[in-house]
Amino acid sequence: MTSQVTTELERDPLYVVRSAAFEGPIELLLTLAQRAEVDLKTIAIASLTDDYLRAIDQERPPLDRLAAFLVIGARLVQLKAAGLMPDALGAEAEEDLAAWEEAIKGRLEEYKRFKELADSLMRRHASGRFTFAGLLEPEVIPQARVQVSLDALASAFQQVLDRLPPADQVTFEMEHVSLADKLDHLRQMLAHQPQLNFSAIFHHARTRLEAVVIFLALLELIRIGEARVAQPSAFAEITVHAQERKGDGIESRD
Amino acid sequence: MPRRERGTALNRAIDVRDTTGLAAALEAVLFTLNRPVTILELQDILQSPLPDVEAAAAALAEGLAGRGLFLQRHQDQLQLVTDPAQADVVRRVLRPEYPSRLSPAAYETLAIIAYRQPLTRARIEEIRGVNCEAVLESLEEKGLIEETGRLEAPGSPRLFGTTMKFLQILGLSSLEELPPAPQSGSTSS
Numbered sequence: 464m465t466s467q468v469t470t471e472l473e474r475d476p477l478y479v480v481r482s483a484a485f486e487g488p489i490e491l492l493l494t495l496a497q498r499a500e501v502d503l504k505t506i507a508i509a510s511l512t513d514d515y516l517r518a519i520d521q522e523r524p525p526l527d528r529l530a531a532f533l534v535i536g537a538r539l540v541q542l543k544a545a546g547l548m549p550d551a552l553g554a555e556a557e558e559d560l561a562a563w564e565e566a567i568k569g570r571l572e573e574y575k576r577f578k579e580l581a582d583s584l585m586r587r588h589a590s591g592r593f594t595f596a597g598l599l600e601p602e603v604i605p606q607a608r609v610q611v612s613l614d615a616l617a618s619a620f621q622q623v624l625d626r627l628p629p630a631d632q633v634t635f636e637m638e639h640v641s642l643a644d645k646l647d648h649l650r651q652m653l654a655h656q657p658q659l660n661f662s663a664i665f666h667h668a669r670t671r672l673e674a675v676v677i678f679l680a681l682l683e684l685i686r687i688g689e690a691r692v693a694q695p696s697a698f699a700e701i702t703v704h705a706q707e708r709k710g711d712g713i714e715s716r717d
Numbered sequence: 718m719p720r721r722e723r724g725t726a727l728n729r730a731i732d733v734r735d736t737t738g739l740a741a742a743l744e745a746v747l748f749t750l751n752r753p754v755t756i757l758e759l760q761d762i763l764q765s766p767l768p769d770v771e772a773a774a775a776a777l778a779e780g781l782a783g784r785g786l787f788l789q790r791h792q793d794q795l796q797l798v799t800d801p802a803q804a805d806v807v808r809r810v811l812r813p814e815y816p817s818r819l820s821p822a823a824y825e826t827l828a829i830i831a832y833r834q835p836l837t838r839a840r841i842e843e844i845r846g847v848n849c850e851a852v853l854e855s856l857e858e859k860g861l862i863e864e865t866g867r868l869e870a871p872g873s874p875r876l877f878g879t880t881m882k883f884l885q886i887l888g889l890s891s892l893e894e895l896p897p898a899p900q901s902g903s904t905s906s
Contacts, residue, residue: 592888
């Protein structure tokens, strides 16, 4: 019982009591005192509150924590007073005390009943007999296909260019890159594998010029209807698809 | 006289058929929306008055007995979910992010809220005798409780209640299925 109270309090105790008879969070002290597991007679509440006042002089806690301390402090005083006084009371006060004890007893009984209910909830939860809602929520059903615009294609190409080695590493040599060669090469790639990632068609490009020519070749294949580009979903990699020559592979934006 | 009897019998037959039809419509709506739907919303969606929607819900719950789906009701919300008896097989296909185990303090707080809702944090703390701020925060974060309104009192403190998800982790069809409630505390001061 004690350990479970402590685990709950581990996070952030309101105030840590340090006295000879008790050391620990003040919440724990109250709980144990209510259960008569700690004898409040052995604890000087006045010096406890003095310590607290000194502590809050150094660092002011938020108002709700101050209030919470007051509530707990008042309960402790009430409990302690009840423990100290019973013998010296008159008949009327004794009646009050009896009523008060009755109230405390009722409160403890109520708590005990909830404790039992909590156990039955825990057993039920642990049995794992959950119910589940369906997996897809209407707003997360993905869109079938996203139309690729020429702008998106151009910016994807820019990313390919950005990945090429920087200019200072390029050795100067005469390049012979022909559009016809790249068209043939692209056709071969698509014949071999009818669906390619956009970046894959640039794998062999060693220079900027070569990449530009491959891109031109791709645009040409799209124009004559031998290829088309698609994007399976927003932000996904653009794919290039081989296509029987017919119709436009890309929407004209003119 | 016999004529009139026939008339009422006929009316009742039509009513039964309407309820069955409405129950089917309700099933379809709950399936597609796939979220808790309030009775009020359903009256609007099904274009039917409250008693008809209630009758349809009762008919649907009855019709689902022994099947894989289950009609769950939390206060005025309905949701179509899987039957608790099928939890194992469903778990095999989903890896649901359900809280698997809560702290004893959390079950205690849940129990108090479940039986006494709606209630304030102060009332919960009165019963448990300790500060419950952290526990309430964590239960709210897990979606097991929520603010259901404000108490009309100084400071208008928040009122807490359980949620549909609370029923889901316990596999209950409604709050009425909880074990019998304890007597109200004798300390109602």
